[in-house]
Each structure stands twice: as C-alpha cells, then as structure tokens.
Amino acid sequence: MERTIGNPISWLAKSLGLTGSHVSASVDHLGSDKVGEMPRVLQLDVTDLGAALRAGWQDFAACRSDAMALVFLYPLIGVALVVLSLSMNLLPLVFPLVLGFALIGPVAAVGLYEMSARREAGFTPRWMDAFAVLRSPAFLSILMLGLYLAALCILWLTVAAAIYNRTLGPEAPASLSLFIQDIFTTAPGWAMLLIGGAAGAVFAFAALAVSLVSFPLLLDRHVGLPIAVATSLRVVRENLLVSLTWGAIVALALTLAAVPMFAGMIVAVPVLGHATWHLYRRAVA
Numbered sequence: 001m002e003r004t005i006g007n008p009i010s011w012l013a014k015s016l017g018l019t020g021s022h023v024s025a026s027v028d029h030l031g032s033d034k035v036g037e038m039p040r041v042l043q044l045d046v047t048d049l050g051a052a053l054r055a056g057w058q059d060f061a062a063c064r065s066d067a068m069a070l071v072f073l074y075p076l077i078g079v080a081l082v083v084l085s086l087s088m089n090l091l092p093l094v095f096p097l098v099l100g101f102a103l104i105g106p107v108a109a110v111g112l113y114e115m116s117a118r119r120e121a122g123f124t125p126r127w128m129d130a131f132a133v134l135r136s137p138a139f140l141s142i143l144m145l146g147l148y149l150a151a152l153c154i155l156w157l158t159v160a161a162a163i164y165n166r167t168l169g170p171e172a173p174a175s176l177s178l179f180i181q182d183i184f185t186t187a188p189g190w191a192m193l194l195i196g197g198a199a200g201a202v203f204a205f206a207a208l209a210v211s212l213v214s215f216p217l218l219l220d221r222h223v224g225l226p227i228a229v230a231t232s233l234r235v236v237r238e239n240l241l242v243s244l245t246w247g248a249i250v251a252l253a254l255t256l257a258a259v260p261m262f263a264g265m266i267v268a269v270p271v272l273g274h275a276t277w278h279l280y281r282r283a284v285a
Contacts, residue, residue, distance in 0.1 A: 038227060038230065039285065041234045041235050042284065042285055043238065043239065044242040044243075044279075049249065052275045053249075053275045059116050059119055059278075060271045062119060063119070063124075090172075091176065092160075092161070092168070092172075092173065093157060096200070099156065099204065101258075102207075102251060102254050103149055103207045105272070106149065106207070106211040106276070107145065107150075109215075109269065109273030111273075112269075112273030113273065113277045113280075116278065117219065117220065142218055145211065145214060145225060145228075149207055152203060156200065167191045167192035204251065208236065208246075212232045212280075213235050214229050215228075216281075217232070220280075253268045253271075254268060
C-alpha cells in the first residue's frame with residue numbers, strides 16, 4: 001500500500017534532496033538530445049483549440065480540488081503585485097503586470113502538465129504529482145527556459161515604464177480615475193495605448209513562440225532544450241494563425257480572470273495549463 005504524506009514540508013525537502021541526485025542528469029539533458037530526429041510537427045486548426053480546451057476542462061473537473069489547491073496562491077500573488085504597485089506610485093504598471101503574468105504563465109503551469117500526463121496515462125493525479133518535475137531529468141532545462149521568460153517579463157516591464165514616461169509621465173497619476181480619463185481622452189494617452197499595445201504584442205509573441213510546446217515536450221520526451229525550443233518555433237511557424245488565436249484566447253482568459261482581483265485565475269490558470277498539454281499532444285506527433 002502506498003504510504004501517505006504526513007508532513008508536506010518534509011516531503012518537499014525530501015523531493016528537493018532527490019532533485020540534487022539528478023543534477024548531473026539534468027546537465028546532460030540540457031544541451032544534448034538523445035533522439036534520432038526532430039519531433040514531427042502536425043497541422044492544427046481552430047477545432048484543435050476547442051478540443052484542447054474541453055480536455056483541459058475535463059482534467060480540471062477530474063482533479064479540481066487538487067488543481068485549485070495548487071494554484072490558490074496565484075490570485076494572492078496578483079493582488080500583492082497590484083497593492084505593491086499602488087503603494088509605490090507605480091499605477092501605470094498594473095496593466096503591464098497582468099501581461100507579465102501571462103509571459104511567465106507557461107513555466108508556472110509545468111506542474112499542471114505533469115498532472116495531465118499522469119491522468120492521460122491512467123493514473124489518478126494528486127497535487128503532489130505537480131512537484132515530480134523536481135525529480136525530472138528535464139528540471140534544469142525547464143529552469144533555464146523559465147529564467148528566459150522571467151527576463152522577458154522584466155524587460156517588458158522596463159519598456160512599459162519607458163513608454164509611460166514618454167507619453168503620460170513621468171509624474172505618477174493623481175488617482176486611478178484621472179489616470180483612466182487621461183488614457184482615453186488625451187493624445188498622449190492614446191499614444192501610450194497604441195505603442196504599449198504594439199510592444200506588448202511583440203513580447204507576447206516572443207514568449208508564445210518559444211514556450212508553446214517546449215515545456216510539455218521537455219517533460220514528455222528526452223530531448224534537450226535546443227530541440228524543445230526549435231520544435232515550439234516550428235509549431236508556431238507552421239500553424240501561425242492557430243497559434244496566434246491560442247495566444248489571444250490565453251490573453252483574454254487571463255485578463256477576464258484578473259478583473260475580480262485575480263480570483264478568476266483559480267480556474268483560468270489550471271484550465272489553460274491542462275489545455276496546453278493537450279494542445280501539445282495535437283501539435284507534436
């Protein structure tokens with residue numbers, strides 16, 4: 001009979017200890033690829049997006065309490081970021097922070113990919129399965145790709161701040177209502193919207209192209225980081241319209257989830273995470 005976990009903290013410490021034993025395997029996994037050829041990319045259409053979302057919802061429904069427990073901190077983190085921004089007179093960066101969250105979303109959902117994979121294999125997933133990535137040979141590759149997305153997020157926030165300073169800034173807005181009024185009723189406000197929207201789209205596309213299937217591929221197969229990223233780029237290139245549609249769906253879902261003080265992310269993040277796993281299954285043979 002499988003033993004239960006009496007102390008989650010000690011279990012996590014043990015898992016981290018096991019992770020240490022996989023460091024050499026992770027280093028080997030990072031740059032070398034033990035596959036004979038590049039993974040074959042399949043053609044997608046919009047119906048695949050709907051099927052992936054339905055499968056993601058089914059995964060969420062099957063382990064809803066597990067997934068909700070796993071991502072319960074996400075709304076709290078979002079609220080903390082907004083409060084921090086307000087207290088530091090960084091109100092103009094609140095909306096870029098929402099996009100920044102979307103940029104690092106794929107690495108935050110790695111545990112959900114693992115849960116979907118286990119359910120697909122016929123097992124009953126538990127929230128502890130999300131931490132199996134700590135013992136995966138792909139751990140270092142996932143960490144490196146996560147650092148890339150984090151750097152992209154920081155760069156985006158820097159650019160967003162510069163755009164505000166050149167348009168409505170550099171002074172902080174007097175209040176939220178005046179800030180919104182300036183955005184939609186002044187020429188500098190519209191300039192900030194247009195320039196910021198174009199810049200945000202570039203950063204979002206860079207994150208999408210690199211991470212669309214790379215994280216699930218790293219977990220699923222013994223491929224190194226270069227092949228995982230190259231495969232993701234090929235998926236986006238050969239299915240550009242579908243990939244952009246998926247990016248728009250993710251952006252819209254996270255934006256709507258952020259409206260009620262980020263509480264909607266309790267549902268949006270796990271559903272999108274599970275759906276990404278199923279989209280990967282449809283995109284890579």
